[in-house]
Amino acid sequence: MIELSHVSKRFGDVAAVDDISLHIEKGKFCALVGTSGCGKSTTLRMINRLIEHSDGEIILDGHPVAAYDPVKLRRRIGYVIQHTGLFPHWTVARNIGLVPRLLKWSSADVQAKVEELMSLLGLPVGEFAHKYPHQLSGGQAQRVGVARALAADPDILLMDEPFGALDPITREKLQDELARLQSQMHKTVVFVTHDMDEALRLADHLVVMRDGYIVQQGTPLSLLQHPNDPFVESLLGGLERGLKQAALTRVKDHMSPMGPTLPAQSRIPAAFSLLQGLSMMLRDHTDRLTVVDQHDVPVGELTLRKIVKEAQPEQGKVRES
Numbered sequence: 001m002i003e004l005s006h007v008s009k010r011f012g013d014v015a016a017v018d019d020i021s022l023h024i025e026k027g028k029f030c031a032l033v034g035t036s037g038c039g040k041s042t043t044l045r046m047i048n049r050l051i052e053h054s055d056g057e058i059i060l061d062g063h064p065v066a067a068y069d070p071v072k073l074r075r076r077i078g079y080v081i082q083h084t085g086l087f088p089h090w091t092v093a094r095n096i097g098l099v100p101r102l103l104k105w106s107s108a109d110v111q112a113k114v115e116e117l118m119s120l121l122g123l124p125v126g127e128f129a130h131k132y133p134h135q136l137s138g139g140q141a142q143r144v145g146v147a148r149a150l151a152a153d154p155d156i157l158l159m160d161e162p163f164g165a166l167d168p169i170t171r172e173k174l175q176d177e178l179a180r181l182q183s184q185m186h187k188t189v190v191f192v193t194h195d196m197d198e199a200l201r202l203a204d205h206l207v208v209m210r211d212g213y214i215v216q217q218g219t220p221l222s223l224l225q226h227p228n229d230p231f232v233e234s235l236l237g238g239l240e241r242g243l244k245q246a247a248l249t250r251v252k253d254h255m256s257p258m259g260p261t262l263p264a265q266s267r268i269p270a271a272f273s274l275l276q277g278l279s280m281m282l283r284d285h286t287d288r289l290t291v292v293d294q295h296d297v298p299v300g301e302l303t304l305r306k307i308v309k310e311a312q313p314e315q316g317k318v319r320e321s
């Protein structure tokens, strides 16, 4: 658990972070979003004490960060940045094993951990263990960066624009993989991004910052339903807010029981989103879909009427998946 209480950071006369309070529960994914220079990276770096805060208190697992030895603190917190920060003259395997070696793990344990993480992140050991960073694509280097951050099995992972330098397709792929890893590992993640779609896709808790302070925070769906400020509304996509909300809402939570009429021909898996349902209706020129489970067995139906109804803020439900 991470708790920031009335935290500020001044650089001379500049208030980079101004009296922010934030509670991040254990195992949750928190995304910090906002325009350039609003204090996102400073907030992140105060958590692992790369930057010391000027005021307020930052608590990790019940203890103020100020009470930890900064070097030991950083070894137990994973940290991933945009340009990986890999050592260029070290192989992939050596880069990933850095922190376990510093923690004096045995070489057998380091090697086992490195191999486990490489396969978890889709980097076949035989192909990549002995490569150097300059021999990797941007996406592969970023995977190595994530593996290195996870090597000592930290409870907390800080990620500063980790996918910011990647092309959109690689970026989306790594977002999917991070979501998959998080569903298995349940780390407490603090993730900085400029990209609202990335934040909406990954976060349990979304924090919108401007000029050093927090404008609004909550679940992605609650912010989409009730932005409290024109700045938040425009960051959330203005007119496209309804579509983003539909993208976060699962068919299974809003389908109706099978009706007495013949099932619709078009079928949608229950795990898909209402946005995918809407797209399928447009493609198939229909206002009704049969919802199927993972074995392709019909379990309900989804109607256009229901999607439109769910898009109303009063009717929407907060996402729990």
Ligand SMILES: Nc1ncnc2c1ncn2[C@@H]1O[C@H](COP(=O)(O)OP(=O)(O)OP(=O)(O)O)[C@@H](O)[C@H]1O
Pocket: 011, 014, 015, 016, 017, 034, 035, 036, 037, 038, 039, 040, 041, 042, 043, 194
């Ligand atoms: N070491 C420093 N010395 C002086 N000012 C700094 C320092 N680091 C950051 N700042 C200032 O603090 C403010 C917040 O910077 P920060 O890097 O946290 O913003 P950010 O939201 O992460 O920006 P970006 O999205 O562009 O990375 C900016 O005005 C920046 O110029």
